[in-house]
Amino acid sequence: MKRTIRVGLVGCGVVGTGILRLLHDNAETIEGRLGARLEVVAIAARSADRARDPIVPADKLCFDPFAVAEREDVEIVLEVMGGVDQAGEVVRRALESGKHVITANKALIAERGDVLIPLAEERGLDLYFEAAVAGGIPIIRMLREALAADRILSLRGILNGTSNYILTRMQRDGLGFDEALRLAQEAGYAEADPTLDISGGDARHKLAILATLAFGARVDPNDIPMQGIEDITSLDCRFAKRFGFVIRPLAIAKPTEAGALSLRVHPALVPAGSVLAGVSGALNAVAIEGAMLGPAMITGLGAGALPTAMSMVSDLVDVCRNLLAGAHGRVPSRAFRSQPSQRSVDDAGALLSRYYLRFSVKDRPGVLARIAGVLGAFDVSIEQMVQEGGSSDGPAQVVILTHIARESEMLSALSEVDRLSHVVAPTMLLRIEDL
Amino acid sequence: MKRTIRVGLVGCGVVGTGILRLLHDNAETIEGRLGARLEVVAIAARSADRARDPIVPADKLCFDPFAVAEREDVEIVLEVMGGVDQAGEVVRRALESGKHVITANKALIAERGDVLIPLAEERGLDLYFEAAVAGGIPIIRMLREALAADRILSLRGILNGTSNYILTRMQRDGLGFDEALRLAQEAGYAEADPTLDISGGDARHKLAILATLAFGARVDPNDIPMQGIEDITSLDCRFAKRFGFVIRPLAIAKPTEAGALSLRVHPALVPAGSVLAGVSGALNAVAIEGAMLGPAMITGLGAGALPTAMSMVSDLVDVCRNLLAGAHGRVPSRAFRSQPSQRSVDDAGALLSRYYLRFSVKDRPGVLARIAGVLGAFDVSIEQMVQEGGSSDGPAQVVILTHIARESEMLSALSEVDRLSHVVAPTMLLRIEDL
Numbered sequence: 001m002k003r004t005i006r007v008g009l010v011g012c013g014v015v016g017t018g019i020l021r022l023l024h025d026n027a028e029t030i031e032g033r034l035g036a037r038l039e040v041v042a043i044a045a046r047s048a049d050r051a052r053d054p055i056v057p058a059d060k061l062c063f064d065p066f067a068v069a070e071r072e073d074v075e076i077v078l079e080v081m082g083g084v085d086q087a088g089e090v091v092r093r094a095l096e097s098g099k100h101v102i103t104a105n106k107a108l109i110a111e112r113g114d115v116l117i118p119l120a121e122e123r124g125l126d127l128y129f130e131a132a133v134a135g136g137i138p139i140i141r142m143l144r145e146a147l148a149a150d151r152i153l154s155l156r157g158i159l160n161g162t163s164n165y166i167l168t169r170m171q172r173d174g175l176g177f178d179e180a181l182r183l184a185q186e187a188g189y190a191e192a193d194p195t196l197d198i199s200g201g202d203a204r205h206k207l208a209i210l211a212t213l214a215f216g217a218r219v220d221p222n223d224i225p226m227q228g229i230e231d232i233t234s235l236d237c238r239f240a241k242r243f244g245f246v247i248r249p250l251a252i253a254k255p256t257e258a259g260a261l262s263l264r265v266h267p268a269l270v271p272a273g274s275v276l277a278g279v280s281g282a283l284n285a286v287a288i289e290g291a292m293l294g295p296a297m298i299t300g301l302g303a304g305a306l307p308t309a310m311s312m313v314s315d316l317v318d319v320c321r322n323l324l325a326g327a328h329g330r331v332p333s334r335a336f337r338s339q340p341s342q343r344s345v346d347d348a349g350a351l352l353s354r355y356y357l358r359f360s361v362k363d364r365p366g367v368l369a370r371i372a373g374v375l376g377a378f379d380v381s382i383e384q385m386v387q388e389g390g391s392s393d394g395p396a397q398v399v400i401l402t403h404i405a406r407e408s409e410m411l412s413a414l415s416e417v418d419r420l421s422h423v424v425a426p427t428m429l430l431r432i433e434d435l
Numbered sequence: 436m437k438r439t440i441r442v443g444l445v446g447c448g449v450v451g452t453g454i455l456r457l458l459h460d461n462a463e464t465i466e467g468r469l470g471a472r473l474e475v476v477a478i479a480a481r482s483a484d485r486a487r488d489p490i491v492p493a494d495k496l497c498f499d500p501f502a503v504a505e506r507e508d509v510e511i512v513l514e515v516m517g518g519v520d521q522a523g524e525v526v527r528r529a530l531e532s533g534k535h536v537i538t539a540n541k542a543l544i545a546e547r548g549d550v551l552i553p554l555a556e557e558r559g560l561d562l563y564f565e566a567a568v569a570g571g572i573p574i575i576r577m578l579r580e581a582l583a584a585d586r587i588l589s590l591r592g593i594l595n596g597t598s599n600y601i602l603t604r605m606q607r608d609g610l611g612f613d614e615a616l617r618l619a620q621e622a623g624y625a626e627a628d629p630t631l632d633i634s635g636g637d638a639r640h641k642l643a644i645l646a647t648l649a650f651g652a653r654v655d656p657n658d659i660p661m662q663g664i665e666d667i668t669s670l671d672c673r674f675a676k677r678f679g680f681v682i683r684p685l686a687i688a689k690p691t692e693a694g695a696l697s698l699r700v701h702p703a704l705v706p707a708g709s710v711l712a713g714v715s716g717a718l719n720a721v722a723i724e725g726a727m728l729g730p731a732m733i734t735g736l737g738a739g740a741l742p743t744a745m746s747m748v749s750d751l752v753d754v755c756r757n758l759l760a761g762a763h764g765r766v767p768s769r770a771f772r773s774q775p776s777q778r779s780v781d782d783a784g785a786l787l788s789r790y791y792l793r794f795s796v797k798d799r800p801g802v803l804a805r806i807a808g809v810l811g812a813f814d815v816s817i818e819q820m821v822q823e824g825g826s827s828d829g830p831a832q833v834v835i836l837t838h839i840a841r842e843s844e845m846l847s848a849l850s851e852v853d854r855l856s857h858v859v860a861p862t863m864l865l866r867i868e869d870l
Contacts, residue, residue, distance in 0.1 A: 022727060026584060033583060136728045141580060142573055148468060149461060149748035275734075278713050283730075292457065292745035293571045293735065299710075300731030310727035313584035327762030 003036040005320050008074035008099070010065045010090055011081035012045035015104060017053045018309030019078060024055055030313075034320050044068040046081070069094035076319055078312060079103040088112045095119050095127065100328065102315045104131035104308050110205040110221045113212070117336040126328050128315040133206040134159060134284040136300035136307035138314070142288075143213040150290040152214045154254040156433070159206040161282040161302035162190045162197035163229050163249035167267065168280045171237040171246055177230060189282050189303075200226035200265040203251045207265055210286070211253035215261055217343030218336055219253075225348040227266035236358060236428060239399045243356075243384065245269035246277045250433060260346040268433040269356050276433075349408030354383070354432035359398040359417065360425035363390030367422045368398060374420070378413035380405040395424045401432065438471040440755050443509035443534070445500045445525055446516035447480035450539060452488045453744030454513060459490055465748075469755050479503040481516070504529035511754055513747060514538040523547045530554050530562065535763065537750045539566035539743050545640040545656045548647070552771040561763050563750040568641040569594060569719040571735035571742035573749070577723075578648040585725040587649045589689040591868070594641040596717040596737035597625045597632035598664050598684035602702065603715045606672040606681055612665060624717050624738075635661035635700040638686045642700055645721070646688035650696055652778035653771055654688075660783040662701035671793060671863060674834045678791075678819065680704035681712045685868060695781040703868040704791050711868075784843030789818070789867035794833040794852065795860035798825030802857045803833060809855070813848035815840040830859045836867065 009016055023030070023038060031037055043056065044065040052058075062068065069077050069090045077094040081087050084107050091108065094101050095116065103109065108116070109129045120127035130140045134157070143152075158164050162184055169180040181198070184190035196202045208221035229249055240247050251265045270276045275297055279285040284302030289295050301307045322328050361367045372382060381403045390396025402410070414427050444451055458465070458473060466472055478491065479500040487493075497503065504512050504525045512529040516522050519542050526543065529536050530551065538544065543551070544564045555562035565575045569592075578587075593599050597619055604615040616633070619625035631637045643656035664684055675682050686700045705711045710732055714720040719737030724730050736742045757763050796802045807817060816838045825831025837845070849862050 022584060026586070029586075030584065136725075136731055138577055138580075141576065145573075145576060145749065145753055147745075147749065148752040149457060149465065150745050151461070151464075275713060278710060290571075290745065292741045294739075294742060296571055296733070296735030298731070298733045301729040304729075306727045307729060310582075310585050310725065314580065314582065317583040318580055322760075322762065325757075325760070325762035327757065327760035 002031070003324070004039050005036055005323060006039050006041045006073045006075055007316070008068040008071055008077045009040055009043045010068050010077060010079050012043050012052070012056060012061070013080065014305040015080045015308050015312070016043070017056060018305040019080070019312055020055045021053070022309050022313050030317060034317060034324065036320060036324060038316070038320065041073060042068045042071055044081070065090045066093055069099065070097045074099055075323065076100045076102065076316065078316065079105060080312070084108055084111055088116070091116055091127075092119065095123055095125055098123065098125065100126040100319050100323065102128045102312055102319060104129070104135070104312055106132040106202070106205040106209060110208040113209070113336045114218055124328050126319045126322055128319055129209070130315050131308045131311035133209055134286065134300065134302045135304065135311050136302065137284055137286060137298050138311070139210065139286045139298060140213065142298065143210065147288070147290060147293065150292045153289040153291055155210060155214050155252070155286065155288050156276065157207065157210065157251045157286040158248055158276060158279050158284055159203040159251045159286075159302065160197050160200075160249055161284055162194060163203070163267070164280070164284070165189045165282045166198070167229060167232070167237075167247050167249060170232070170234055171241065172280075174234055174238075176234050177232060198230050199228040200249075203249065203265045207251040207253060207263065211261060211263060212336060214253065214288070215255065215343065217261070219261065219263065219345065223345045224263045224265055226264070229267045231428060232267060232430075233428075235397060236356075236430065239358065239386070240269050240356065241272070242386070243269070243401060244272050245432070246272055247430065248276055248279070250276070252433070256346050256350075260344045262346040262351065264348065264351070266431055268431045270433050349406070349411070351407040352404050353407060354404055354434065355380075355402045355410055356430040356432055357400045357402065357414070358428040359400070359423060360395040360427075361390075361398055362422040362424060363396040364422050367420070370420055371398070371417055371423075374416050375400075375402070375413050378409040380410055380413050437466070438759070439474050440471055440758060441474050441476045441508045441510055442751070443503040443506055443512045444475055444478045445503050445512060445514045447478050447487070447491060447496070448515065449740040450515045450743050450747070451478070452491060453740040454515070454747055455490045456488070457744050457748050465752060469752060469759065471755060471759060473751070473755065476508060477503045477506055479516070500525045501528055504534065505532045509534055510758065511535045511537065511751065513751065514540060515747070519543055519546055523551070526551055526562075527554065530558055530560055533558065533560065535561040535754050535758065537563045537747055537754060539564070539570070539747055541567040541637070541640040541644060545643040548644070548771045549653055559763050561754045561757055563754055564644070565750050566743045566746035568644050569721065569735065569737045570739065570746050571737065572719055572721060572733050573746070574645065574721045574733060575648065577733065578645065582723070582725060582728065585727045588724040588726055590645060590649050590687070590721065590723050591711065592642065592645065592686045592721040593683055593711060593714050593719055594638040594686045594721075594737065595632050595635075595684055596719055597629060598638070598702070599715070599719070600624045600717045601633070602664060602667070602672075602682050602684060605667070605669055606676065607715075609669055609673075611669050612667060633665050634663040635684075638684065638700045642686040642688060642698065646696060646698060647771055649688065649723070650690065650778065652696070654696065654698060654780065658780045659698045659700055661699070664702045666863060667702060667865075668863075670832060671791075671865065674793065674821070675704050675791065676707070677821070678704070678836060679707050680867070681707055682865065683711055683714070685711070687868070691781050691785070695779045697781040697786065699783065699786070701866055703866045705868050784841070784846070786842040787839050788842060789839055789869065790815075790837045790845055791865040791867055792835045792837065792849070793863040794835070794858060795830040795862075796825070796833055797857040797859060798831040799857050802855075805855055806833070806852055806858075809851050810835075810837070810848050813844040815845055815848050
């Protein structure tokens with residue numbers, strides 16, 4: 001008789017349903033690979049009043065996540081309920097009841113990983129979270145295992161598919177932000193409330209997890225400076241193109257020479273022919289530079305029910321392999337135990353970068369000279385400049401690409417520029433990532 | 436006291452030396468991650484008369500690979516001696532002596548994997564070979580673990596960095612094949628005898644391994660049809676560009692509708708803006724389409740001492756984790772046990788593809804009509820045609836892009852065309868991979 005491994009599923013939305021579908025459709029393959037049967041014995045949904053996919057077995061459905069997390073015969077808990085507080089409590093109680101846990105919850109790992117991961121390790125349990133970052137990309141596995149012997153020099157990612165989709169549509173089809181957002185929502189890429197995606201908050205959670213694994217010191221997501229994409233206009237997309245760039249939503253982690261970590265989430269201009277420029281639409285990507293490995297990049301769909309479910313089931317197969325081999329906690333995550341202060345996050349103002357600046361000004365003599373004067377006073381030197389418009393139909397747009405400047409100086413200069421009398425709107429600033 | 440894991444190294448060329456360097460430089464990190472010490476206790480080199488890197492400890496050097504493979508206190512053997520027959524014997528005897536084995540030897544795994552992998556599994560030992568395919572790309576791990584729950588619809592790779600480097604230089608710098616090959620040799624990408632790289636033989640070994648893992652049935656490398664890059668001229672590169680393509684050395688595996696596997700290694704025209712076109716120089720790439728995962732691609736350096744050594748040390752860390760957890764054979768490779776006949780390899784002639792054809796002809800009236808006539812008789816229809824040259828300075832070049840045609844018909848047509856009286860050289864055929 002084959003061994004049966006019993007699984008509890010907490011959360012039964014699109015990802016949860018996708019997991020059930022995947023386990024059902026691939027039962028034979030998975031059983032063949034494992035030499036054991038998988039059985040979902042309990043499912044916790046949020047509420048009864050919802051039409052469900054017929055794949056969800058009504059007799060296993062309940063509405064108490066804790067009952068599933070602590071159920072006697074469950075060996076592995078899959079958490080897809082989302083949120084931080086209740087999900088954190090569910091995961092904690094599952095671990096304390098001796099269950100292995102697999103989660104797709106990036107906010108949970110980024111914010112509570114420092115407690116939950118050591119708890120799992122102390123109990124000799126697996127806590128896997130591949131699906132938490134870039135669903136269709138096995139980047140966690142790559143960082144934890146394939147690069148176990150290397151030292152990572154930099155990590156650059158496109159970690160939010162929604163933002164990348166919006167920017168791609170704006171640039172390719174000349175759309176405005178609102179229109180592109182609407183299309184992203186229609187295509188199912190953006191939530192009804194897209195704030196977390198377009199603000200950079202989602203990417204910040206993911207970067208915190210990746211940076212913790214890549215650089216061996218826990219990163220608090222709240223320590224990562226971020227800029228959203230919501231202020232980018234079709235004008236910016238057009239100017240970027242004119243200068244040979246495309247705008248991509250980046251998340252960057254890189255040690256500084258002094259040993260701190262430089263971390264940032266912001267849209268940036270990348271050269272039109274570069275590898276990250278080629279990552280368009282809803283695709284995600286993570287580009288790594290390893291001391292030994294050299295440059296490597298992995299791209300794939302970042303989210304969506306299917307890639308996320310697939311990724312969780314791959315984790316499930318892996319945890320089952322550990323379970324069958326009696327080898328839990330095979331790959332430790334010591335990094336999450338460390339204090340955030342263990343490796344300091346570099347002061348955002350210390351960044352050295354080239355910048356794209358778009359000024360909205362009244363087309364009066366002397367305006368440009370005054371802007372250039374302020375920039376010069378803060379050691380920001382101009383590499384290129386172009387002016388457009390500025391007749392009766394509105395303000396002129398002046399776009400400047402700078403040479404490398406220090407971010408703190410750059411921001412001080414802009415706050416002064418924005419107070420000039422003929423500057424009619426806040427200046428748009430985007431960083432240039434030359435790679 | 437920390438546990439010490441004793442390792443034997445068979446082969447002490449650039450990769451072997453790189454492994455020693457890496458283990459030395461990262462000893463502390465690796466020890467921290469494992470909670471155990473690694474010690475290389477014996478090294479087998481080919482011959483004494485060679486200057487060695489000072490990292491190679493003279494007191495541990497010997498010249499008998501079998502002595503290292505069977506040495507009592509060795510728990511893990513790293514094989515980097517290359518070749519098939521002797522290396523196969525070394526690995527067999529290591530496994531029979533109860534050692535875990537890590538190898539970078541693609542020919543060995545492709546040709547003897549059907550014997551060695553089951554042997555390892557029967558003995559409950561690990562036989563790891565991540566470095567055998569695309570050193571800097573953890574594709575074996577991705578196929579064996581991350582995609583454990585998915586069904587792969589297609590796999591397309593650029594698996595030979597030397598060929599990719601040569602074609603890139605030819606296309607970017609307008610060089611001829613010989614000149615580009617010489618530069619590849621100078622840059623250390625090509626061997627003194629580059630046959631295995633440019634003929635496709637190397638890529639064929641790698642594709643056999645990847646296809647076995649991806650599609651769950653053993654592929655014999657000799658069953659894979661291949662075309663080398665040595666007949667491609669700068670003319671072909673120029674024409675390809677004119678039609679909006681670049682030429683890349685591809686390796687493709689894809690199930691047919693009838694359930695067979697279509698496998699091939701050949702240079703192909705890919706659209707200039709496509710992801711594979713972006714993989715240039717010595718980079719390798721593997722693009723996968725998963726039923727759940729959707730499209731994903733991973734790129735990185737394919738070879739070189741450092742990425743290969745890094746990849747082997749990552750395998751070593753992984754095997755040590757299994758060893759410490761008592762969890763060998765965690766990830767079985769049943770596919771290598773199967774008979775090559777278990778899933779049939781599709782007849783090469785059954786391929787449906789678009790083709791690039793370059794005819795060298797005497798510029799006489801009626802030549803084109805006769806070529807077109809032969810193509811038409813074999814159901815090959817012409818999509819585009821362009822003619823160049825053909826004065827006193829040599830034959831005219833006629834390039835035709837076809838619509839989709841069946842390969843067997845295409846080849847029959849060409850063998851007839853090449854017998855026509857005004858056709859002065861064998862026709863150049865390249866497949867078009869529209870992706």
